[in-house]
Amino acid sequence: MKVLAIASAGGHWIQLLRLKPAFEGHSLVFMSTKLCFAETVKGYNFYRIPDANRREKLRLFYSMFCITKRIILLQPDLVITTGAAPGLLGIIAGKICGAKTVWIDSIANVEKISMSCKIASSFADRTYTQWPELTTEKIIFNGNVLS
Template sequence: MKTKTMKVVAIASGGGHWIQLQRIVPAFAGHDVSYISTHPSFAATVPGHAFYAVPDASRWNKVKLLKVGYELFRLISTIKPDVIISTGAAPGLMALLAGKLTGARTIWLDSIANIEKISMSGQIALRFADRTYTQWPKLATDKVQFAGNVLS
């Protein structure tokens, strides 16, 4: 039985968030994947795929965060993905919110750096993401799933 090819948006900020997203790329095999990040140079790490750069934003600059949220909503509305997955941080959260508003399934994979508790963005994602994952077994709950970690 052939599985349906899905349109996937994979989004992460720079640094560890992008590295963790790159570690789960094999899960997207056979699907039409578009990548979004805050660093235009990351396009070189996903050859053959659509890549979009958006400005970075955080809770410390609410106006910029709203602008990035609007830009992501326009981008998600244009791509029309079936699924959006993010490893963080704020732009990823905004993309998941845009995805919910446009009918996409959404997945939040909290950073492995969050050892003691789910990140602030992860806690917000819990309110609306279809799936939320942690990379630490002790943080798993009825709402946060543990299915392994991407860095070892």
């Protein structure tokens, strides 16, 4: 199985790296917003994508174009993300291209689900929270990636 793991910088990237052992034995590819992150995943293919957020509408479109193009070329079986906007765009593009999709909301979202998670729950095959109090009909708690 080919797995595309995508996340933006900071805690999203750190949490994504914690998932790496879950994909041993599979073809794992990483995608993020900082080229220097390639150093943290030596031995794996890594692709830099442009960062964007909801306040940068044109940049969101550009990022979506770049992410979709890469997903079409990679043809992953699974797209998994810990957020934020680039991860959401990856979930949407992955779903459109026929991949299974998984969103894991950041552990930092203690009191409420992120806006990106709410949107992802409409597209992703599975959507997870890392806090049991935040579960809904569509958003599942199954532990957290930092423990």
